Amino acid sequence: MTQQEIQAPFPGMFYRKPSPDEPVYVEEGQVVQVGDVIGLVEVMKQFVELKAEISGTLVSFAAGNETVLEAGDVIATLEVSE
Template identity: 75%
Template sequence: MTTQQIHAPFPGVFYRQPSPDDPVYVDEGQQVNAGDVIGLIEVMKQFVELKAEMTGTVTGFSAENESVLEAGDVIATLEVSE
């Protein structure tokens, strides 16, 4: 097993859920497939889906909900099998 980090592709505000009353997209320890949405990044009132690029298990989030990110900041870590 190896780890893969998911980085912010551009600066913005990170959201773990689609709206405040909805559940988070992904919980720590949850299996995700490549292309699964793990969160949203808002930039200038536009929301862009952040998707997993690989299949694996989310081992942790480095970014809190509603945190301001810079391009390249680590958002989450996946454990992937090679």
């Protein structure tokens, strides 16, 4: 098994939840499939869904909820089987 980092595609604010009153999109240790939303990146009052581009198990989040990101910052790490 190998690990792959999910990086911020552009600068903005990262959110793990769709809204403050709702649960996080994905928990650490959860299996995700291609296209699953793992969070949101807000830039200029627009929210862009951050989706998994590969299937695997979400090992950990490097970015917490409401973290300011720069393009290329690591958001999470996935463990994928080859």
